[in-house]
Amino acid sequence: MLNAAKAWLKRVIPAPLLQAMRRRWESFRDWIDTIAFGCRFIVTRQPQPRLLLYFGFAPGDDLLCSAVLRELHKRGIDRILLVSDHRELFVGNGDVAEVRPLWGRYSRDASTVAICRRLARLWGGQFIRLEYAPSAGEDRSRPPARHIIAEMCARAGITGPVTIRPVLNLTDAEKASAAWAAGRIVIQSSGMDAVHPIRNKQWHAERFQAVVDALRGEVEFVQFGGRADPELRYATDLRGRTSARQAAAILHNARLYVGTVGFLMHLARAVDCPGVIVYGGREAPWQSGYTCNLNLYTGISCAPCWRWNTCDYERRCMQQIAVADVVAAIREMLQRARNPLAVDEAEIPPVRLL
Numbered sequence: 166m167l168n169a170a171k172a173w174l175k176r177v178i179p180a181p182l183l184q185a186m187r188r189r190w191e192s193f194r195d196w197i198d199t200i201a202f203g204c205r206f207i208v209t210r211q212p213q214p215r216l217l218l219y220f221g222f223a224p225g226d227d228l229l230c231s232a233v234l235r236e237l238h239k240r241g242i243d244r245i246l247l248v249s250d251h252r253e254l255f256v257g258n259g260d261v262a263e264v265r266p267l268w269g270r271y272s273r274d275a276s277t278v279a280i281c282r283r284l285a286r287l288w289g290g291q292f293i294r295l296e297y298a299p300s301a302g303e304d305r306s307r308p309p310a311r312h313i314i315a316e317m318c319a320r321a322g323i324t325g326p327v328t329i330r331p332v333l334n335l336t337d338a339e340k341a342s343a344a345w346a347a348g349r350i351v352i353q354s355s356g357m358d359a360v361h362p363i364r365n366k367q368w369h370a371e372r373f374q375a376v377v378d379a380l381r382g383e384v385e386f387v388q389f390g391g392r393a394d395p396e397l398r399y400a401t402d403l404r405g406r407t408s409a410r411q412a413a414a415i416l417h418n419a420r421l422y423v424g425t426v427g428f429l430m431h432l433a434r435a436v437d438c439p440g441v442i443v444y445g446g447r448e449a450p451w452q453s454g455y456t457c458n459l460n461l462y463t464g465i466s467c468a469p470c471w472r473w474n475t476c477d478y479e480r481r482c483m484q485q486i487a488v489a490d491v492v493a494a495i496r497e498m499l500q501r502a503r504n505p506l507a508v509d510e511a512e513i514p515p516v517r518l519l
Contacts, residue, residue, distance in 0.1 A: 217284055218321070247261050247265070305470070324514065359428065409432070421441065424442065455509060
């Protein structure tokens, strides 16, 4: 019946008018959603948020928001609402008042940003869209001039010293549940199952396999990642079998993380697990990494390019990182004390008003 009615409308109403009616209806629904969510605070008599933050859809980016939340909390800013579909990353985090999932039907950033702005306007608060490397055109991001966490903090209006590390709070029970991972190395063969896969971050699955082959008599490996990632022989297979918090608990106990730039690298740092990170040249460690890790960066003339999936040089920056380089880095890290890890800091200067 509904489909028949839609077909009848398409036949009777001119397409431009129908599109205009659809836009008006969607705008009306947006306002209804905004008012309904805002009324919840009135009914429950909760203080309305005075700051609303939103980044996007990927868990790695949302985890980085925890560093911004921590710096805002240090500065006495409270009543913060974070819009994120990854609420589990913020369980036990006292730096944020509430984490609200994305509205179900909004699959585009523009729609979510619009409703966030309406919410902030309704409450008389402030909305900040956090980001660190906006699009610079086709298949490329604009390279940040400082660490991405510092860039996000600056966009939130923070100045002065900031700590360059994400935050995730595990309970004692969660830590104990993964005690079996002590001494093991967590490894990922690919990041192409990510929400926003970037081919220029990828090394070679066969080389990760060669790393496991070279060290399997010395250490035990645990494989993380998506179910579609290439399976590594001689590693305990946990692809697609852990929640983010379960993965964090395993990393908290593990000896080391080995992989490429992405969510797991940031998750490892959040729970004080050191890493060996295959960077290549798509981005530089000073832009997104941590000095407590061994970062294998190829500083060729075109790096860091911040291109997503295309490359004019057949990804030479990744090709030049050999299996022996990664194996040597792992062995070096195994000789170091696991903790405490170095904590990076940055200084954000005040904005000069002309």
